[in-house]
Amino acid sequence: MACAMILSSCSFGGKSKSSSKSDNYTTTGSAASGTYQGVIENGRYKTSKARGVTASNNDNTFNVKSFESGLTNISKKVFSTKSYIFQEGQYLSKSTVENWLGRVSKSNKTGLNPKKGKTNGTRNPVYIQSIEEQDYMKQNGNDLKLHGITVGIGLNSVDYYKKTTNGPTYSQNISDAAMKSYGQQAAQKVIKRLRQKKALKNVPIVIALYKQASDDSLVGGTFFEYSVNNGSSVGTWKKLNITNKVLPKASDATSTNSGNETDNTDFTNFKSQIQSFFPNLSGVTAQAQYENGTLSGMHITVTTQFYSETEISSFTQYISTAAQKYLPSGIPIDIKIQTSTDMQAFVYRDSGQKKFSSHVFDSY
Amino acid sequence: MACAMILSSCSFGGKSKSSSKSDNYTTTGSAASGTYQGVIENGRYKTSKARGVTASNNDNTFNVKSFESGLTNISKKVFSTKSYIFQEGQYLSKSTVENWLGRVSKSNKTGLNPKKGKTNGTRNPVYIQSIEEQDYMKQNGNDLKLHGITVGIGLNSVDYYKKTTNGPTYSQNISDAAMKSYGQQAAQKVIKRLRQKKALKNVPIVIALYKQASDDSLVGGTFFEYSVNNGSSVGTWKKLNITNKVLPKASDATSTNSGNETDNTDFTNFKSQIQSFFPNLSGVTAQAQYENGTLSGMHITVTTQFYSETEISSFTQYISTAAQKYLPSGIPIDIKIQTSTDMQAFVYRDSGQKKFSSHVFDSY
Numbered sequence: 001m002a003c004a005m006i007l008s009s010c011s012f013g014g015k016s017k018s019s020s021k022s023d024n025y026t027t028t029g030s031a032a033s034g035t036y037q038g039v040i041e042n043g044r045y046k047t048s049k050a051r052g053v054t055a056s057n058n059d060n061t062f063n064v065k066s067f068e069s070g071l072t073n074i075s076k077k078v079f080s081t082k083s084y085i086f087q088e089g090q091y092l093s094k095s096t097v098e099n100w101l102g103r104v105s106k107s108n109k110t111g112l113n114p115k116k117g118k119t120n121g122t123r124n125p126v127y128i129q130s131i132e133e134q135d136y137m138k139q140n141g142n143d144l145k146l147h148g149i150t151v152g153i154g155l156n157s158v159d160y161y162k163k164t165t166n167g168p169t170y171s172q173n174i175s176d177a178a179m180k181s182y183g184q185q186a187a188q189k190v191i192k193r194l195r196q197k198k199a200l201k202n203v204p205i206v207i208a209l210y211k212q213a214s215d216d217s218l219v220g221g222t223f224f225e226y227s228v229n230n231g232s233s234v235g236t237w238k239k240l241n242i243t244n245k246v247l248p249k250a251s252d253a254t255s256t257n258s259g260n261e262t263d264n265t266d267f268t269n270f271k272s273q274i275q276s277f278f279p280n281l282s283g284v285t286a287q288a289q290y291e292n293g294t295l296s297g298m299h300i301t302v303t304t305q306f307y308s309e310t311e312i313s314s315f316t317q318y319i320s321t322a323a324q325k326y327l328p329s330g331i332p333i334d335i336k337i338q339t340s341t342d343m344q345a346f347v348y349r350d351s352g353q354k355k356f357s358s359h360v361f362d363s364y
Numbered sequence: 365m366a367c368a369m370i371l372s373s374c375s376f377g378g379k380s381k382s383s384s385k386s387d388n389y390t391t392t393g394s395a396a397s398g399t400y401q402g403v404i405e406n407g408r409y410k411t412s413k414a415r416g417v418t419a420s421n422n423d424n425t426f427n428v429k430s431f432e433s434g435l436t437n438i439s440k441k442v443f444s445t446k447s448y449i450f451q452e453g454q455y456l457s458k459s460t461v462e463n464w465l466g467r468v469s470k471s472n473k474t475g476l477n478p479k480k481g482k483t484n485g486t487r488n489p490v491y492i493q494s495i496e497e498q499d500y501m502k503q504n505g506n507d508l509k510l511h512g513i514t515v516g517i518g519l520n521s522v523d524y525y526k527k528t529t530n531g532p533t534y535s536q537n538i539s540d541a542a543m544k545s546y547g548q549q550a551a552q553k554v555i556k557r558l559r560q561k562k563a564l565k566n567v568p569i570v571i572a573l574y575k576q577a578s579d580d581s582l583v584g585g586t587f588f589e590y591s592v593n594n595g596s597s598v599g600t601w602k603k604l605n606i607t608n609k610v611l612p613k614a615s616d617a618t619s620t621n622s623g624n625e626t627d628n629t630d631f632t633n634f635k636s637q638i639q640s641f642f643p644n645l646s647g648v649t650a651q652a653q654y655e656n657g658t659l660s661g662m663h664i665t666v667t668t669q670f671y672s673e674t675e676i677s678s679f680t681q682y683i684s685t686a687a688q689k690y691l692p693s694g695i696p697i698d699i700k701i702q703t704s705t706d707m708q709a710f711v712y713r714d715s716g717q718k719k720f721s722s723h724v725f726d727s728y
Binding site: 028029032035036037038040043044045047048051052054055061062064065066068069072086088134219220222244276277278279287288289297299306308309310311313314315317318320321322334336343346348350357358359361362363364 | 392393396399400401402404407408409411412415416418419425426428429430432433436450452498583584586608640641642643651652653661663670672673674675677678679681682684685686698700707710712714721722723725726727728
């Protein structure tokens, strides 16, 4: 790792030159409240050494997005966005992560997944589906210094596999208990290996465990625990109570608590209100996230046919008003209004905002 | 036309009932500054009587959007968004507009386009490609009353046609002078016909002429003149000086004025700055609109490959900063950041705003 990293203080485009190195560092610019600045090296974004591995290991893109943004959210609990700068993982290379994600064998001694098991015995599933590293830096005079890393481990709730290359896909369910136990053991190995790297000897290492949603899920998985570690073995696990749901709830689904029931009713009222606006509106669905049983945010998608620009404009206005009236206050919500091919308009209320903003995508 | 239209004053969902009719009217909700409220009838958006005709007559979707939003912009010059309510056109039916758009013949006496011409003589092109009506209402006690209409006439700069049903497509260019002259004559006929409708006898009628862009254009056409009429013939035409351009300019394009040259340089600097951020960024293009030779707005599209959520987040932040630094101030600009299939993030500065806002599309 370069020891002379220069970061010009929050200055975009203004480049500083190290006396001993030709590397130039800047950041992505003054960040919005609650988001990290990222590191730019020689005018290029400093991408992850294991770039693309997480995405290529997931058939459900909801898992990819929720794993990555969920990991950032856990980092925010430990590394304040005000004092830390985000850097894509630089210590785990692509081949390292790929080996770790493999099954352990003579040719892959670092594999974190178990041997397949005997042909006539029980099959051992692939537990660990993805690993992602994030680095958190601080300015230190003119240098940029690593002050902590976060590693997310994505665990399968269902392991999908093929018996022959072009054969059908089979699936093996993994119980929550088995997944958690296997994940915690893997975390122990990971932290030991990380501590062997010189640069990672003394920084806090956050490890977080994520339960992947099944491939047919319309919402990604969730992180269920994390630990902040200063030593070379995992300390206390902090439990996270995060659940994702799809709304409106299927009519035969059982209610888990009365709060969720109210949210579903609110959303159904919103949906009915806007579905009556146009004939032939295709769909209104939402991803809802709960923290400790309370709704913490929603991503809503409204699928339309191709409407005229004035229709889209009126519809967007109507949706903003309906959202303000029917949807829960005090949480971030975004609403995409789109045809099968294009986003037509967009309504959102960020965290901390009281009113919805909207934008209609126009063209000259 | 119903004479007892009830509009509850800006109240969303609150429905008023006419004593003589069962129609219930509300509006789409309190509108953002500079946009119209629309009319909702019995809980449904009051769609145009000629809904879909404009879209189905255009192979270039940029023309569709720019025709519709350009027409709304002209209406705003005459009917203030503060005192008028927008209603989709209710006086020209689908069949009426379709007949008007046809060639005049024994079976279609109202056709506004000329006969094709003799087989061996010169072909008369189809001049008029689209017609769209917008209604502008005011509250009058408990009633909603028509106070003016706007009619846009879309004229071909190139007429595309086939000699046989499945044969190749031919094109015939139409000069600006011929297009304008034909459009003005058609406008005379249109206003005469509109005045024959009882409801349209005494309201101001705005007629606006639009020059369609060719089918291969990456930007739509523009309105070039309009007139506000109280009588039954077209009065004075007011010239509009609006042009659309695609940036960056092709290297062999000739400069039209030095202002455009500066805008192109600004955009090229912005483009270079953000293209260096990632390897393999596919494209950065813009639609730019000029009014009276001055840049009045931009729609920018940044095409990316599939990036991770943290990469998109950093990239969006970087783009916001670069936009603030390189792009002209004081005009509305929006920037779509998208893969070939999905919008990943969005950066924009609305009219009157000083700073760019951004949103990254996330998933649970």
